[in-house]
Amino acid sequence: MIKSLMCALLTVVAVQAIAAEPEAPDAMVKTVMTDVLNIVKNDKAIQNGDQKRAIDLVETKVVKHFDFAHMTALAMGREWRNASADQRVALANEFKTLLERSYSNALSQYKDQTIDYKPFRMQPTDTDVVVRTEVKQAGAKPIGIDYQMSKTADGWKVYDVMVAGVSLVTNYRDTFTQEIKAGGIDGLIKSLHAKNAAADAGKK
Amino acid sequence: MKTRDLLIPLLSASVLAGCATTATTPEDPWEGMNRSIYAFNDKADRYALKPVAQGYQAITPLPARTGISNFFGNISDVWTGFNNLLQGKPGSTLTDLSRFAVNTTVGILGLFDVATEVGLEKHDEDFGQTLAVWGVPDGPYLVLPLFGPSNVRDAGGLVVDRAVFNINYAIESVPVRNSVAAVHLVNTRASLLGAETTLEDASLDSYVFMRTFYMQHRRSEIYDGHPPVQKREDDFYDGSSLPAEPVALLDVYPRGMFDLMLVSPEPAVVSPEPAADVQNDK
Numbered sequence: 022m023i024k025s026l027m028c029a030l031l032t033v034v035a036v037q038a039i040a041a042e043p044e045a046p047d048a049m050v051k052t053v054m055t056d057v058l059n060i061v062k063n064d065k066a067i068q069n070g071d072q073k074r075a076i077d078l079v080e081t082k083v084v085k086h087f088d089f090a091h092m093t094a095l096a097m098g099r100e101w102r103n104a105s106a107d108q109r110v111a112l113a114n115e116f117k118t119l120l121e122r123s124y125s126n127a128l129s130q131y132k133d134q135t136i137d138y139k140p141f142r143m144q145p146t147d148t149d150v151v152v153r154t155e156v157k158q159a160g161a162k163p164i165g166i167d168y169q170m171s172k173t174a175d176g177w178k179v180y181d182v183m184v185a186g187v188s189l190v191t192n193y194r195d196t197f198t199q200e201i202k203a204g205g206i207d208g209l210i211k212s213l214h215a216k217n218a219a220a221d222a223g224k225k
Numbered sequence: 226m227k228t229r230d231l232l233i234p235l236l237s238a239s240v241l242a243g244c245a246t247t248a249t250t251p252e253d254p255w256e257g258m259n260r261s262i263y264a265f266n267d268k269a270d271r272y273a274l275k276p277v278a279q280g281y282q283a284i285t286p287l288p289a290r291t292g293i294s295n296f297f298g299n300i301s302d303v304w305t306g307f308n309n310l311l312q313g314k315p316g317s318t319l320t321d322l323s324r325f326a327v328n329t330t331v332g333i334l335g336l337f338d339v340a341t342e343v344g345l346e347k348h349d350e351d352f353g354q355t356l357a358v359w360g361v362p363d364g365p366y367l368v369l370p371l372f373g374p375s376n377v378r379d380a381g382g383l384v385v386d387r388a389v390f391n392i393n394y395a396i397e398s399v400p401v402r403n404s405v406a407a408v409h410l411v412n413t414r415a416s417l418l419g420a421e422t423t424l425e426d427a428s429l430d431s432y433v434f435m436r437t438f439y440m441q442h443r444r445s446e447i448y449d450g451h452p453p454v455q456k457r458e459d460d461f462y463d464g465s466s467l468p469a470e471p472v473a474l475l476d477v478y479p480r481g482m483f484d485l486m487l488v489s490p491e492p493a494v495v496s497p498e499p500a501a502d503v504q505n506d507k
Contacts, residue, residue, distance in 0.1 A: 094462035101461040123427035130419050165450055180462075186445020186452055187438055195250060195437045196429050212429050220426065 043176040047141035049086065050152045050168050050179075054136060057082050061131050068129060075125035083124070088178035089117040091171065095181065096193040104206050112206070115213035120189075122220055134158045148172040151183075252366050252376075253436060259368040263432050266373055270414075275421075278414035285415075292336040293412045297392075298347065299328045299335025304390040308350035312358040320345050349446060352389075353382025357447045366436055374439035 044052075060078055061067050067075045093113040094101040104112060139153035152168045169181040182189045200209040253259060282290070306321030324340035324347065332339040341347060356378050357363075364377025372383065396402040428434030445452050 091462045095460055097461075099461060119427065123423060126423050126426050130423075185442060186448075186450055187441040192434060192437045192441065196433045198250075199433055200429060216429055 043172070046143070046150050046168075046170045046177040047138065047152045049177055050154065050170075051138050053082060053086055054154070057128070058131060058136070061128055068132075070129055072122070072125060072129070075129050076121055079121050079125045079128070084117075084121065086177075086179055087117075087120075088171065088173065088180045089113045089120070091178070091180040092116065092120070092190050095190045096197050098194055098198070100197070100201055100206065108206050108210065111210045112213070115210060115217060116193075118217045119213060122217075137163070150177075252363070252440065254365050255367065259366065259436075260432055262368040262370055263435075266368065266371060269371065270421075274410070274414050275418070278411050278418060281411050282415045282418060290412060290415060293408060294416060295328070295332070295338045296335045297409050297412070298338070299325060299332070300392055302328070302347070304386070305348050305350040307390075308352060308355045309348065311355045312350070317348055321348060348449070351379075351382055352385040353379035353443075354447050356382050357443075363440070363443075366440070374435055376440075376443075379443065 057078065060082075061075075064074065064078075067078065090109070090113045093109070093116045096116065097104065097112070101109070134156045137155040137157060139155065141150075141152055143150050149169070149171050152170060154166050154168070155163045156166055157163045164185050165183070167183040168179045169183065170177045170179050180190070197209055200212050204211065250256075302321045302325045306318045306325070309315070309317040309321060324345045325335075327340045327343070327345065328335045328338060331337075338347075353375075361378050363379075367375050367377055367380055369375050369380060369383075375383065392405065393402050396405060424431050424434065
């Protein structure tokens, strides 16, 4: 009796000790992806293109693992230094909305693909890692999806996603540069906002 | 559908190139011309190819479409193998030719991709990639009529791909040859249905988005999916966290103001500070 009580206590202590360490990046990617794809697989509404439902899912399950400020900074390149604090907030929020929508769109295309999690190794001192996965589909070349993550005070956060070797964030660099050249940083905020507003209106 | 059909747009491309002036990036000096061809391709897709592909998808069950993709993929494995040889990767060539042997026999003329099941991984090579491995630079970005995004090197590579390795040479009958080409085209387009929604949804300017995508994707292909990690020397993120709630945005940029900005022909200058910052930097 006492022995089993001790065992239970020890387990509680052990679990707490683990909880204090942030979840390992590869485990985190796997947990989140498995969870999200399971939901999509069993949700006919999302599969039939219910974008609001897909966005809700992304908001509750995925968003908290992404560092949108970092993503926005990367997409801006050196222009990030020229943005005021207010502009940075506005940019990050509009960019987040845009990415959320694209991501939920991609989720609704998901059918019977399987995801392969590549072996992952890291040093305890690492603060920047890449977690590699591969999406396999019958009759097609597998597509690599890599998550670049950095260690923050709030645990590991994704700040770039590479699909088939294409960086999602870098892919916005030229667009952002062009918009800034044409209308300044406020012009870019305005364009992003207009894009989001138009997509919002189209949905209703 | 031979070399001549490709040369005409290429030649007219170089002629038109003289007129283009709207370049915004060094990689795309012919942006004006490229945008016109992009718009033309978009129309051709919207009104011809895409509806056909949708119809085809509706009447052809997935296993049949997969079989057709596998069939053409199997033939291309031979050319991939040859290019791997030219790129100095005989090991990959061996894989490619083994794939062809296995899929043509066990996989019933390539309709089933048995080779992947037994662990022979599919590669994707073309002559443009071979030229890149030999050290030929990308050259300016180029949108080809009907073929889409490319660059000068890859357009040259495509001419060689089509001229040297063309399934049409093996088919005597013209109607059969045309049907095979049509099925190949429509089947490929059908496999990409949905991708254009993502493109439209994700981009502010789909032309620029596609251009960056093409350049990044080709780079990845040239390095067989493992491009050397580029240093993030342009990462100016200082780690300072932003207010997490969008409420903060509403305080700073009320939505109503945006709507005003959108309506007014001349955008209101919201904040003059950035310009000052730029000057300070210099």
